[in-house]
Amino acid sequence: MLGDALAQAGYPAHVLVACSGGPDSMALAAVASYFARRGSIDSHPVTVGAVVVDHQLQEGSGRVAADTAGALRELGLAPVDVHTVTVAGAGMGPEAAAREARHAALEAAAADQGAGAILLGHTLDDQAEQVLLGLARGSGTRSLAGMRPTRAGAGSAVLLRPFLGLRRADTEEICEVEELDPWHDPTNTDPAFARSRTRVEVLPHLEEKLGPGVAESLARTASILQLDADYLEDVAESTYTSLVQWNGGEASLPEDALRDLAPAIRFRVIAKAAAGVGGQQPSYRRLVAAEALLRRQGSAGPVQLPGGVAAYRLSLAELEGPGTADRPGTGPREPARCGKLVFRPQKPATH
Known part of the structure; x- marks a missing residue:
């Protein structure tokens, strides 16, 4: 899982865990801490740091970020940075603006720490939600292909999502086994956000009416469409360059x-x-x-x-x-x- 992801990135000497304090990213930090204590992965030396991004969108967000940073240090990750950002994206929705500010902070932290990879805690459930939202918006192949397990970032660090094959219940179980007390973001269940409605209402309804396995099927669709989207992108890029x-x-x-x-x-x-x-x-x-x-x-x-x-x-x-x-x-x-x-x-x- 994590070893395979780092192998695809060429075994960077230092990696960075992006952690919000939620169950998914805390579980990822716990898994990464195992390799941090060993000092290597697949016989390749590795050190593991972390970054917590405080979006300042909720009351008490600074305290949550500080508590999360403390928990990460107890896991043995070093260094652990807290980046405070201001979300003010012009011409975009609040989710997109927060994502843009967060990714800028992650890239800055990776540059500061000299990290070759940024680990993100997205799960199979997140992938399924992404595909459903793309369908609802009438998006094209690229959007329906969902999130990539490996993607080049804006800086020198590659973005890795080693948990895309795990369900959210798996990350919660990891936290329980490791005796971690993750933070549960109230916006994840806030019906004001389309993604939250998809998570809390739409996917459970589909599972109830169509039977179990809907999330896995949606994630599998994303994997198939990624191959199609990559091929079309390569052809389009070479054609554009020539014309x-x-x-x-x-x-x-x-x-x-x-x-x-x-x-x-x-x-x-x-x-x-x-x-x-x-x-x-x-x-x-x-x-x-x-x-x-x-x-x-x-x-x-x-x-x-x-x-x-x-x-x-x-x-x-x-x-x-x-x-x-x-x-x-x-x-x-x-x-x-x-x-x-x-x-x-x-x-x-x-x-």
């Missing part, structure tokens, strides 16, 4: 080549072009609108994409200047062929 043309901070894609692509790849390539000029991942509806420019006559647009990006379709006539297609004549004018789909970052308004 994109740059003019300053503006990206363009040739229409003829885009038309020849399979839709699954075409939409991904368009999304990559938008991200390439500083945009955010477009919704499916926005991607459809941008892709529809390929079926317009002459120059068209703009289609506004998230992150301050506008997509245009420029005809060959506009790209090359006045020519046969634009020259007035006595007969009906042939519609100009489209040359490129162009993605432009929009300049902020000046006041």
Whole structure:
């Protein structure tokens, strides 16, 4: 489990446990502490530290973070850092903003400690909830693929989730055996949050009506879709790299080549072009609108994409200047062929 995860990361000499004080991350810390006491894993030297992130979103969060840090030190983890963050993500929900602040703190702690891997305590139940939420939101393959067991982080440390094969009941049992007193976050049962409703109401209801094994089936679906998503991502990335043309901070894609692509790849390539000029991942509806420019006559647009990006379709006539297609004549004018789909970052308004 943990040994396999660290093997995939190349056996980093120092790893960092991200611990909230809840049953899942405390169980992970207890397992990691075993290797910390031994000083090695699979004959590879290893030391184990920890970080507790205080989001300051609940009364008494500082005390919870301090108590958790003390428990981690008693387990033998060192060093143990407490990072206090301010959750203020503009343009995103509270859960997403907290996640962004937390990951920034984890990356900073990993850099401070020189950790090659960050251990996260997500379980199979978390994976099942992730897939269900993706289905409810009408998300694509990448979202339905759920959380990865191994993922590169923004810094040099890789993110590892060694407990994705364990149920939440397993982590609670580990805490009981190790005589740990984990903190139970009240927001995990707060119906104001979609994930909490999924955890407390939706998954138990599905298990009751469809029989046991629903969570395992959802997690298995995520594993299968990860393979599909990885393949599509690789094809889209190589296709985008071969097609994109740059003019300053503006990206363009040739229409003829885009038309020849399979839709699954075409939409991904368009999304990559938008991200390439500083945009955010477009919704499916926005991607459809941008892709529809390929079926317009002459120059068209703009289609506004998230992150301050506008997509245009420029005809060959506009790209090359006045020519046969634009020259007035006595007969009906042939519609100009489209040359490129162009993605432009929009300049902020000046006041």
